Amino acid sequence: MTTRDRILARIRRAVPAPAPDEATPEAALAAIPRDYLRVHDATWTPARTADLLAANLTEYRAKVHRTDEAGLPPLLARLLSGSRTVLIPPALPPHWLSGTSATLVPDQESSNAHDLDGVDSTVTGCALAIAETGTIVLDGGPDQGRRRITLIPDHHVCVVRVPSQVVDSVPQALERLDPTRPLTWISGPSATSDIELDRVEGVHGPRTLDVILLGAQ
Template identity: 65%
Template sequence: MSSRERILGRVRRALADAPGEDTPIERAYLREHGDRSVEETTDLLAENLADYRAIVHRCSPDDLAVTLAGMLAARGAKTVLVPPGLDPAWLADADAEQVPDRLESTPHELDRIDSVVTACAVAVAETGTIVLDGGPDQGRRRITLVPDHHICVVRVPDQVVGSVPQALERLDPVRPLTWISGPSATSDIELDRVEGVHGPRTLEVVLVGAQPSAEANS
């Protein structure tokens, strides 16, 4: 008997009493940690987004256009990249030149854009994560990775969930999913943090439908 046969024999004996392939797997983990109201879930999302150094704003749907215009003006943005399915009313008050996302746009052209505004697919409160799925109001993945400033609009409460399992239930796994927890950042061996390496240096999130914040009113 060869060494290979001895090893495989031991593996077979060890698996002799293992459940068969058709045995259902028990998934007894918690789907959400705690019982929170919509307001508490939204507050947790805002807290965790800020903890990851995202800038969080809150406004009502009626104030979204003026809020976005104010954010772009404060940033000094001259150009803003717009996904094809973004609601035109969102940027109706913006002074920045609106640049449509084009298939032929090169990375160098995208790098010259000051800001990009998108919606999202879902936001996870417990992890402070925004998920994009390449929908018409979010555009292709690269338009949120190349420009240095990303503004993401989250509809509250429709797009806010408490946990990752709840988010996965809403997402299509065959779509190009991008999970964002704060601005792009990395650290070297000495733990010096550098932002903007793999994506935008600045991430601003607008929670629409939540209680307006001081940032949104400023």
């Protein structure tokens, strides 16, 4: 018997056999008690939730901006003023970038890591945002594009529609997300402190994260 066999045997002995009505994975998941709090304060208003999201994003060193539909194109133009090229997913609303002078680069399947590394910025929407954790979640939707377009360019601008795309808590987020989609959870710009506890940004993704709360004033 190999070491692997011994470890797996111990796991089998430690895990009780499922009850007859929990024979399938779906039934086993349904049987898990979920008596935890879904939200910590049910009296939260959309405005308070948006404020909490902004505060936690800022704590993670993301740059947070608030605007309405009319103010979005000039805000994006300002945020992208230093960018020569901007990568865009297939279904990003065209009027969002109507004010920018940068060259717009469509997301293409043929693009490789070298091509994407040459792009200055990328602009996307999101699946939703979680206020309590200051987290943006992408699921590869048409206004977000493939995961790699938000991991390789050094600057990511993410637009969050408020209040429709903002939830209070992680349990609320999980209820709305499709687990079969490629989910990317973003809490601030990419950073690591692995080496001598010195914070280094831009190691595993964008060095700069701008989050626009669209509809929040």
